[in-house]
Structures are given as C-alpha cells and as structure tokens.
Amino acid sequence: MNSQEQLRELIVAQQERLSASFPLDLPAAVDALTHARDSLYLTTERADSCVPPSDLAEKQRLYTLGWNKALELCLRHAQQKGGMVSPFAGGAVGEWADHVLRECGRLGEAEQVLAHCETGYMQVQRSGERTFDAWAATRLKPADLREREDYEWWAASLARSSERELQELMGERPRVQKQLQVLAARGDTAAEMYATGDPYLDEYYRRLGRLYLQRMACQYSYPPDAVIGGCSFHLYLEVAALLIGWMLQHLDLCAAGGERDTANAGRWPSALRSESALVHALAAALTQDTALIRLAVLPFVLDGENAAYHAARPGAAAPPLIRLDGERLAWSAVGLLTEPILFATRELRRRYAQDYHNTAHLREERFRQDLYALFADRRFVTSPRTIKLERDGGGLGTDLDAIVFDRKAGALGIFELKSQDPFARSTEERERQRDNFYHANRQVSAALQWLRKNDATSLLARVDTATAKRFKVHKVYIFVLGRYLAHFDGGPQPDRRAAWGSWPQVLRLVGEQPFSPSAASPISSLFNRLSNDVISRHEVGQASVREIEIGDVRLRVHPSFAAYRGGQRQLGLKQKGQ
Secondary structure (H helix, E strand, O other), rough: HHHHHHHHHHHHHHHHHHHOOOOOHHHHHHHHHHHHHHHHHHHHHHHOOOOOOOOOHHHHHHHHHHHHHHHHHHHHHHHHHOOOOOOOOOOOHHHHHHHHHHOOOOOOOHHHHHHHHHHHEEEEEEEEEEEEEEEOOOOEEEEEHHHHHHHHHHHHHHHHHHHHHHHHOOOOOHHHHHHHHHHHOOOOOOOOOOOOHHHHHHHHHHHHHHHHHHHHHHHHHOOOOEEEOOHHHHHHHHHHHHHHHHHHHHHHHHHOOOOOHHOOOOOOOEEEEHHHHHHHHHHHOOOOOOOHHHHHHHEEEEEEHHHHOOOOOOOOOOOOOEEEOOOOOEEHHHHHHHHHHHHHHHHHHHHHHHHHHHHHHHHHHHEEEEEEEEOOOEEEEEOOOOOOEOOOOOOOEEEEOOEEEEOOOEEEEEEEEEEOOOOOHHHHHHHHHHHHHHHHHHHHHHHHHHHHHHOOOHHHHHHHHHHHHHHOEEEEEEEEOOOOOOOOOOOOOOOOEEEEEEEEHHEEEEOOOOOOOOOHHHHHHHOOOOOOOOOOOOOOOOOEEEEEEEEEEEEEEEOOHHHHHHHHHHHHHHHOOO
C-alpha cells in the first residue's frame, strides 16, 4: 500500500470514528450543524462583526470544506442507526456542531491533498507512524484552483454589474424595516409565513430574490427553455428566486422581532419547514400546479440518498434545503444565498441523467449568445447557428459553433465553444472534461484544412450572403473557449494556431464590456490577448507549512519539495544537537 492509499485509508477511518459521535436525533443534529454554518456565514457577511477577520476566515474555510461531509455523515448515521435520542444538554449542541464541522473541514483539506496527488500537482509520503508529508511538485496552479479563481472573478463581476440595482433596493430599507416592525409587533414572524399580506413587502422581497439570482448567472449554463426532469430551467430559477427572497425576508423579520444579531436568525425550530406548506406557497406565488412545483423543489433538497454524491468534492455547493423526514425540510441561509443553482444543476444531473445529457447541446446556444453580446455593434455580423464544414468527397469535417465577422477590420473569428460542468466531482470526471476539451485540436485542424482549400469569404457567405458580396475576409482567427475551464493538468498540448481561454478569462481581458464601434480590431486584439495571457503560478515565497490533524496523525503540507527538504534538514540538525 503506497502513501496515497494509506492516507485515504486514514481519512475513511477518521470519518467512521467521527460518525459514531453523531446523535440519533436527526432534526436536532441537522439543526445544530445548520445553525453553526449559517451563523458563521451571516457573521462573516456583517461589516460590523467584532470577530477578527483572520479568525473568521480560518473558521469559514474549515466550515466550507466540511459542511457537506458533516451532513452526509449525519444523514448516513441516522439511516443506519435510527432512533430519536438526543445527547445534547445546554450549550453542548453548539460545541458539538463546531467540533464536527472543524473535523470534517480537516478531512476535506486532506481529501484535497489526495486529489492534487492524483493529478500530479502534489506528492505525498509517509514520514513516520503518525506523520505524512506532502508538497507541491510544480509551481503551475492546478486546474481546479484556476477554475475556482476564474469563477470567483466572474461572480464578483456580476455583483459589480448589479450594484446600482442593489443600492436602489437598499434605498427602500427604511420603509421596509418600518413595515417589518409592524408585523413583528403583531407576532407575525413564524417560519411558515411566506406571503406577509403586505403587497409592498411581498413584491420587495420578490425583487430582491430575483436580483440575487441575477448575480448568480455564472452558476448555470442552460437556457431558460431547457426542460429537465419535467420542468423548464426557467421554473427552477423562479423557485430559487422566491426561496432566496423568503430567506432574506425571514432573516429581516427575525431581526425586526428582536433578534438584532442576524447570526442567530433561522434557529430551529424556525429553520424547519413543512414541505407541503412550502410547495403550496410556491405554487400560489407562481400560479403553477402544486405537482409541478413539488418536482421543481426536488433539485434543491439534500437527503440520505444524494448526500454522498454532493459530498464527493470538499467545498462543493451547499444544499439550500435538507430533508429531515417525509414532510419536514430544514433550509439553510448559506445554501440559498451562495450557490443554490450550482447545487440544483448538479442534482439535476444526478437525478435525471438522460434528460441532462439530451439537453446538453442547448448550453452551446446560451454560450453563443453570451459571446455575441460582446460583438453587439452593427459593425459585426454573427452566425445564428452552427456552420457545418464538409470533407472533400462528402461527410462532415467539423462544425463551427460561432462565427463573428468584423466589417471594419475584415477579420473573421471562428469560435469552438465547450460548455463543461463546473467543478468536477472527481479526477476521472476532470480527465473526461480535459479529453473532450482537447478534442478541439482536431476541430481546429479540420477548420484550417477547409480554409486552405476554400476561400474564407465563401464561409462568410454561409453566414450572411449580402455581407459577403460587399466585404472580403482578410484574416481568420480561431478561438477555443471553455465555459468555466480551459487550462487543464496534463493531456495533449493545445494547437497554438488557435487562442485558448475560459469565458471568465475573456470577460476579464475585454474589461467586462462589449467592444465599442471605435475599437481598431477587436477580434485580432482578443486573439493576441488570449494567446499571450500568462497562466498563473504559485508564488512560493516564505509560505509556511500547514499542518492538518487527522485524529492523532499529522499531515504536513509544504509549499515545495525544497521547503520539505529544508525542513527535514533542520529537523535532523535539531536531533543531532540533542
């Protein structure tokens, strides 16, 4: 058994030991974990928090890595053991939840190290009976870290773009708070209160939920009319917007009712919801059949069946709703206010694999429209659909996902679009994504071969005959774009006759704005910027060794092999001196 296998065995054993400490009262355990996770998230979001930022950041990191694993162990334990006996007394419940989330966070850190070892980014070895050492084997950032950085940049960009609308809604807060205080004075703060009876308040939180959802557009790639599991993606988004608005309303109502520390809002039993009541409230708000709404709620729910699936990757999207039994749901502020559509989309893939596969081609259309939004000026001509190129003698050579022609510069851009799922659950899934992405090498070659035998202007004629009669293509540029990721670990080298990049990378390079009518040569400029954009590297510097405790074993993570060897030499000298 090699060091990686030994570390994996250690992680599994520690999970089993931790699971044995879980209570048999599932609602109490889920409530404790949810309250701890939500409290930290809401405290972190508060600008006036008195907790030192460094302490919050460390705790938040562990909670984020351990949250889904803790819920998985909790739901699995309840299924295996049954019963309704709770060991909690007094403040022990909070201490237990904090302990579990920290321990699961450390296990998540160790699993990340193992995942990095599988890609070759890191190496690990057992250095003693109770010690493992791991180090980065290259300074190039691994694919998952680059993907996360791109995604976070994109999310921040969307937040900036909607800041004005958010400020306008925040300008209504004095009136909203005044009316909430009236409701709270009447005692109208029950968790099951979705419609307040005040049309202004109900519409305000509906608008707020939709704005939050607008800021989450980076979380999904399906168009609204895609149908998966019997519901349109538009309906799933509408359900998400209402759930987000109702969560925000619930937090504000709790604050108006006297819980000024919103970190304490949403505690059990107020975090527990009747599924039937929730479904009927959603159906009434959206004027939809309750059976359809019940289907539309399912992708937002974590339960004993899917908990392991969503916990496969540390730090994955948190569940918006958690099933306690046949009728009750617990809802989570962090699940609803951070990445609910990521969670739901992943669950749609698990629950309706065939539908998900059959509708995957629709993601290309949404990607194409996002791309064309950068070329919105009348100087650009775009292809509304895929263009197929035939081989000599017949048969399909390749298809071109998107084409943009610049009348002013005479430049033709050909775009190969890859709409992969974000944040692969495993190394195997990431490798499949990589293989599919680098299949574009063949497509680039096929397109260039066709262009060598045919005039590029004849390709433009397939897009717009009138334009091809008036303008000539002077230069062709080929791009390969990934929705979330374009720089993988290992695999073939990308064909450098094309420019390769991720969609967030493109948005960053163009300044998050469409090309202006006065731009000299946007297609050429984008090609050069993408081709010359430097792949990020880790700056090792004076990075310290991080120690991860897994029971009574330590996993020491070093920034480099040189740092690891330096530490070994220092330890040897210290032992000699003794």
